């Protein structure tokens with residue numbers, strides 16, 4: 001087995017099945033570049049392929065960080081939804097990009113079934129969009145759109161941080177997703193808010209990115225007229 005991979009034992013909180021799932025050591029994965037919406041590209045192994053655990057029996061799927069964070073009510077809801085479900089596929093070993101995409105969809109499906117909040121859905125949609133970006137697949141846009149819709153709802157209704165996004169990062173990502181989706185007026189407005197946000201002093205990297213992307217969005221806006 002690749003040195004960068006290891007196996008972790010997991011217990012499914014829905015069906016009680018114990019299974020082992022492969023994981024990547026993030027520190028041993030070499031970063032090639034980062035896109036302006038925080039999508040990281042890796043030289044070889046991409047640890048994102050292994051972030052979500054999938055139970056091979058009932059197909060409950062959730063990121064490792066929140067796999068066990070589930071209420072009794074949600075367990076009951078999912079048990080009923082998964083009744084008679086046949087997975088027919090295991091994602092516990094090496095994963096290809098196609099596997100990671102299938103797993104990303106399962107995680108979104110599970111989150112929707114358990115009525116996860118918009119911030120959680122947004123994060124899952126953004127990661128699935130990135131997987132489609134690695135593949136060069138136009139479905140990326142579809143999931144960027146879902147990520148934006150859900151982040152807008154989350155920013156309106158949920159307490160910060162949303163995922164690992166503080167206020168200025170949240171405002172910035174709303175700008176960058178808007179820009180990528182051609183909503184340039186919205187993008188310019190969000191970036192403007194990011195560069196004047198009080199948190200900018202503690203987040204100089206975000207402020208720098210916001211200024212660069214603000215200028216880019218204004219250029220694109222001029223070009224589109």
Ligand SMILES: [Zn+2]
Pocket residue numbers: 012013014015016017055056057058059060
């Ligand atoms: Zn299970």
